[in-house]
Amino acid sequence: MSxxxxxxxxxxxETLHCRICGTEVAAGPVHVCEMCFGPLEVHYPLEALRGRxxxxxxxxxxxxxxxxxxxxxxxxxxxxxxGVGWTPLLPAPRLGAELGIDDLWVKADLSNHxxxxxxDRVVAVALNRAREFGLEDVGCASTGNLAxxxxxxxxxxxxxAWIFIPKDLEPEKIIATAVHGVRVVRVNGVYDDVNRLCAxxxxxxxxxxxxxxxxxxxxxxxxxxxxxxxxxxxxxVPANIVVPMAGGSLITKIGKGFRELGAxxxxxxxxxxxxxxxxxxxxxxxxxxxxxxEKRVEPVRPxxxxxxxxxxxxxDGPFALQAIRESGGWGxxxxxxxxxxxxRLLATLEGIFTETAGGVTVAAAARLAAExxxxxxxxATVLCITGNGLKTPEVARSTYELGEVIEPRxxxxxxxxxxxxxxxx
Amino acid sequence: MxxxxxxxxxxxxxxxxxxxxxxxxxVTGSTVREVLQAVGEIHPEFLDRILVDGGELRExxxxxxxxxxxxxxEKLDTRVQDGDEISIVPSIAGGAIP
Ligand SMILES: Cc1ncc(COP(=O)(O)O)c(C=O)c1O
Ligand SMILES: [Zn+2]
Numbered sequence: 001m002s003x004x005x006x007x008x009x010x011x012x013x014e015t016l017h018c019r020i021c022g023t024e025v026a027a028g029p030v031h032v033c034e035m036c037f038g039p040l041e042v043h044y045p046l047e048a049l050r051g052r053x054x055x056x057x058x059x060x061x062x063x064x065x066x067x068x069x070x071x072x073x074x075x076x077x078x079x080x081x082x083g084v085g086w087t088p089l090l091p092a093p094r095l096g097a098e099l100g101i102d103d104l105w106v107k108a109d110l111s112n113h114x115x116x117x118x119x120d121r122v123v124a125v126a127l128n129r130a131r132e133f134g135l136e137d138v139g140c141a142s143t144g145n146l147a148x149x150x151x152x153x154x155x156x157x158x159x160x161a162w163i164f165i166p167k168d169l170e171p172e173k174i175i176a177t178a179v180h181g182v183r184v185v186r187v188n189g190v191y192d193d194v195n196r197l198c199a200x201x202x203x204x205x206x207x208x209x210x211x212x213x214x215x216x217x218x219x220x221x222x223x224x225x226x227x228x229x230x231x232x233x234x235x236x237v238p239a240n241i242v243v244p245m246a247g248g249s250l251i252t253k254i255g256k257g258f259r260e261l262g263a264x265x266x267x268x269x270x271x272x273x274x275x276x277x278x279x280x281x282x283x284x285x286x287x288x289x290x291x292x293x294e295k296r297v298e299p300v301r302p303x304x305x306x307x308x309x310x311x312x313x314x315x316d317g318p319f320a321l322q323a324i325r326e327s328g329g330w331g332x333x334x335x336x337x338x339x340x341x342x343x344r345l346l347a348t349l350e351g352i353f354t355e356t357a358g359g360v361t362v363a364a365a366a367r368l369a370a371e372x373x374x375x376x377x378x379x380a381t382v383l384c385i386t387g388n389g390l391k392t393p394e395v396a397r398s399t400y401e402l403g404e405v406i407e408p409r410x411x412x413x414x415x416x417x418x419x420x421x422x423x424x425x
Numbered sequence: 426m427x428x429x430x431x432x433x434x435x436x437x438x439x440x441x442x443x444x445x446x447x448x449x450x451x452v453t454g455s456t457v458r459e460v461l462q463a464v465g466e467i468h469p470e471f472l473d474r475i476l477v478d479g480g481e482l483r484e485x486x487x488x489x490x491x492x493x494x495x496x497x498x499e500k501l502d503t504r505v506q507d508g509d510e511i512s513i514v515p516s517i518a519g520g521a522i523p
Binding site: 020030031032033034036037038039189192193196197199200203296298299301313315 | 435437438439440442483484485486487489492494496497512514515516
C-alpha cells in the first residue's frame with residue numbers, strides 16, 4: 001500500500017450502506033436510510049487491501065490511529081487530530097490474581113490524547129470527515145467524555161462547536177469542555193432528551209453532530225481499539241474482551257474491527273474474540289435484553305453513578321446485543337457499590353485511576369469471572385478501560401482515606417511507621 | 426365529549442418525501458395513532474412508510490409527545506391533548522434487528 005495521498009477519492013467512500021435493508025445512499029452528513037430509517041455504515045474493499053495492508057506496512061507508520069487509515073473513512077490523509085489513539089495495552093497480573101483471571105490485560109484508553117477517553121478516537125475520525133464535507137459547525141449530544149473530545153478537537157481544528165449535555169453533568173466534565181471556548185448548551189433533561197433534541201437539531205441546521213448525522217463515520221473510530229489490541233498482542237486475537245456499553249457502539253465496532261482484520265489476513269480469520277458487555281445495573285437496557293433473551297432493547301430511565309454510561313435508549317443497542325451473542329460472549333450489570341469497588345481495585349492493584357465506566361468494566365469482569373465465564377478459553381482477557389478517574393473524583397471519595405496532617409518532625413513519621421500503613425488491605 | 430384536539434406533527438427530512446415536502450402538519454386526533462392516521466389521510470404514502478403492515482411503528486423510528494418517548498407510555502395508544510407536539514425521530518435509538 002503506498003503512503004502517498006491519492007488524487008481521486010476512494011470509490012467505497014462515495015456511498016453509505018443501510019445496516020438493515022442494504023440500501024445504498026450517497027455519502028454525506030446523513031445517518032438514516034430513507035427506505036427503512038435504519039442506520040448507515042461504511043464498507044471497505046477488504047479483498048483489494050488483502051496482502052497490501054500488512055503488519056509490516058502498519059509498523060512503519062507513526063504511532064497514532066491513522067496507522068490504520070485504509071480502514072477509516074477518510075478520502076484524503078487526516079488533516080486534523082494527530083497523536084490520537086495508540087494507547088498502552090498493559091498486563092494486569094495483580095488484578096488478574098485478585099479476580100481469578102489468567103492472562104489479564106488492560107487497554108488503557110484513559111490516557112488518550114487529547115481528552116483522556118476513547119471518545120478522542122471517534123471524534124478524530126468525525127471531525128476529519130466533517131472537514132472533508134466542508135462543514136463549519138460541529139457538535140454532539142454527550143454524557144461528558146464526548147463533550148470533552150469534541151470541544152478540544154473542534155478548538156484545534158477551528159470549528160464552531162455546539163456541545164449539548166444534560167444540565168447536571170459532573171463539574172469536571174463541564175469545565176474540561178467549556179475551557180476550549182465552545183458553546184456549551186445545558187439541557188434540562190437526561191441524556192436521552194439531549195440525544196433526541198440533537199437528532200432534531202441535525203435535521204434543522206447544517207451542522208455535523210458527530211454522534212447523530214456523522215455517526216456512520218464517527219463510530220468507525222472505535223475499531224482502532226481492536227486494531228491496536230491485535231497489533232500489541234503481535235497479531236493474536238484475545239479470547240475475551242470486556243467492554244463498557246452506553247450507546248453500544250464501541251463493543252459493536254470492536255467486533256467489526258476484528259472481522260476486518262480477519263478478512264485482511266492480519267489475524268486468524270477463524271478466531272474471533274468473545275465480547276462481554278458491561279453496564280451499571282441502574283442503566284442496563286442492553287444487559288436486560290441479553291438476560292431476557294430478547295432481540296429488542298427496551299428503553300430505561302437511568303439511575304447510576306456511572307454518568308458516562310447513563311444512556312437509557314442506546315442507539316446501537318440491538319447491534320451490541322447481536323455482537324455479544326454472535327461472539328459467544330455475555331454481560332453483566334453491576335451496582336454502584338460494585339462500581340466503586342472496581343475503581344478501587346484497579347487503582348490499588350494496577351495503579352490505574354479510572355472513571356466510573358472503568359469501574360463498571362472491572363466490576364463486570366469480577367462478576368463474569370466468578371460465574372466462570374472466562375474459563376474454557378485460551379488466550380488473553382482484555383478489559384477496556386475507556387475513561388480517566390480525574391473526571392469523576394467525587395465518586396471515588398469513599399474508597400480512600402485523606403492523609404492525616406502531621407508536624408514536620410521525624411518523630412511524627414516514626415510514630416506513623418510503627419503503626420504501619422494501616423490501609424486495611 | 427367532543428373536543429377537537431389539534432396536534433402538530435413534525436416530519437423528519439427522510440420522511441418528508443412521503444408528505445410532499447411538508448415538515449409540520451397540523452391534524453386532529455386523541456391518540457398518537459389517530460393523529461398519524463389523520464396525517465395518512467392527507468398523505469396516503471405516509472402510513473406505509475412509518476408502520477409495519479399498517480400496525481406497529483417501524484423498528485428504527487421513535488415517537489415523542491412534547492419530548493417524551495411514547496414507549497414509556499402507551500406507545501401508539503398514548504393520549505394527546507390540544508396543542509401537543511409529536512416528533513417522529515428516526516434511528517437515534519432502540520429498535521431490533523429484524
Ligand atoms: C468512558 C466511556 N466508556 C464507554 C462508553 C460507551 O461507549 P458507547 O456509547 O459506544 O457504548 C462511553 C460513552 O458513552 C464513555 O464515555
Ligand atoms: Zn434501510
